[in-house]
Amino acid sequence: MTIDERVLPNLAHWNERVAIHMAARSYRVAEFRAGANTLFPIEREELGDVSGKSLLHLQCHFGLDTMSWARLGASVTGLDFSDTAIAAARKLSTELKIPAAFVCSDIYRAPEVLKRQFDIVFTSYGVLCWLPDLKRWAQIAADFVERGGVFYIAEFHPLTQSYDNDNPRELKSRISYFETAMQEFGPGPDYADHSVTSSHGSREWMYTTGGVITALIDAGLRLDFVHEHPVCCFQMFPFMEQYADGWWRIKGDPIPLTLSIRARKP
Ligand SMILES: C[S@@+](CC[C@H](N)C(=O)[O-])C[C@H]1O[C@@H](n2cnc3c(N)ncnc32)[C@H](O)[C@@H]1O
Numbered sequence: 001m002t003i004d005e006r007v008l009p010n011l012a013h014w015n016e017r018v019a020i021h022m023a024a025r026s027y028r029v030a031e032f033r034a035g036a037n038t039l040f041p042i043e044r045e046e047l048g049d050v051s052g053k054s055l056l057h058l059q060c061h062f063g064l065d066t067m068s069w070a071r072l073g074a075s076v077t078g079l080d081f082s083d084t085a086i087a088a089a090r091k092l093s094t095e096l097k098i099p100a101a102f103v104c105s106d107i108y109r110a111p112e113v114l115k116r117q118f119d120i121v122f123t124s125y126g127v128l129c130w131l132p133d134l135k136r137w138a139q140i141a142a143d144f145v146e147r148g149g150v151f152y153i154a155e156f157h158p159l160t161q162s163y164d165n166d167n168p169r170e171l172k173s174r175i176s177y178f179e180t181a182m183q184e185f186g187p188g189p190d191y192a193d194h195s196v197t198s199s200h201g202s203r204e205w206m207y208t209t210g211g212v213i214t215a216l217i218d219a220g221l222r223l224d225f226v227h228e229h230p231v232c233c234f235q236m237f238p239f240m241e242q243y244a245d246g247w248w249r250i251k252g253d254p255i256p257l258t259l260s261i262r263a264r265k266p
Contacts, residue, residue, distance in 0.1 A: 003106040013200040015084040024192035038064040050074040053119040059127040063089030067098045077101040117146040124154045129204040142219035145265040154260040221263035228256035
């Protein structure tokens with residue numbers, strides 16, 4: 001597999017993270033083994049009934065969400081460039097007898113290894129920042145959708161990327177929302193288990209909400225909706241509060257925290 005040299009540090013970073021996340025409480029592997037569904041209400045409600053549908057999950061990590069869609073009746077394929085993640089996903093699928101296909105590929109090489117289309121192409125939470133080319137990503141995702149099929153993304157709102165995650169008291173600007181240059185981050189505490197520091201850094205990119213929407217339209221998709229939510233599925237900033245429904249919010253809801261988009265292939 002030949003991949004863009006700029007993302008090679010990210011491959012090491014994600015391979016290392018698999019064991020950390022398999023052990024992290026927030027990933028709920030033990031509950032998943034016991035039958036839980038790891039999807040959040042936003043994507044479950046907005047994507048609706050998936051039973052009997054073929055579903056491709058792009059950037060599936062070690063497949064818990066992929067197999068959660070299988071538990072809801074979809075015929076699923078997960079794709080990720082981390083060989084460690086794909087090996088873990090296949091092992092879980094065999095152990096739990098959840099039918100699922102897992103493909104190891106850089107997303108930009110996916111059309112070379114996966115030569116079919118799907119009723120649903122799904123991707124979620126923490127996917128866009130790893131992509132050096134948004135337009136090509138959108139075209140690849142759209143090309144995997146069958147005519148009449150659906151593309152769906154639930155993602156951390158692009159605006160959140162421009163704030164400092166570590167400021168203890170309030171939203172503090174870190175970088176322009178419109179930054180386009182690649183950003184290099186050193187090793188740091190893992191987001192799912194702050195007690196573990198990864199040894200690999202990462203390279204990341206920022207995209208605006210308008211940029212994401214336009215890339216999907218340019219790829220030939222027709223939008224059903226673009227939703228901005230005041231809730232987040234994890235504590236992205238230290239001063240967030242968790243509510244009884246499990247969602248994390250910033251008091252007063254000053255900015256959108258999650259973005260979801262559903263689109264169709266005409
Ligand atoms: C934050 S995780 C996505 C988490 C996901 N929401 C879940 O269910 O766990 C991002 C994923 O993107 C994958 N990834 C990053 N760059 C990629 C690339 N160029 N091609 C394919 N997968 C990539 C990583 O290996 C990682 O599994």
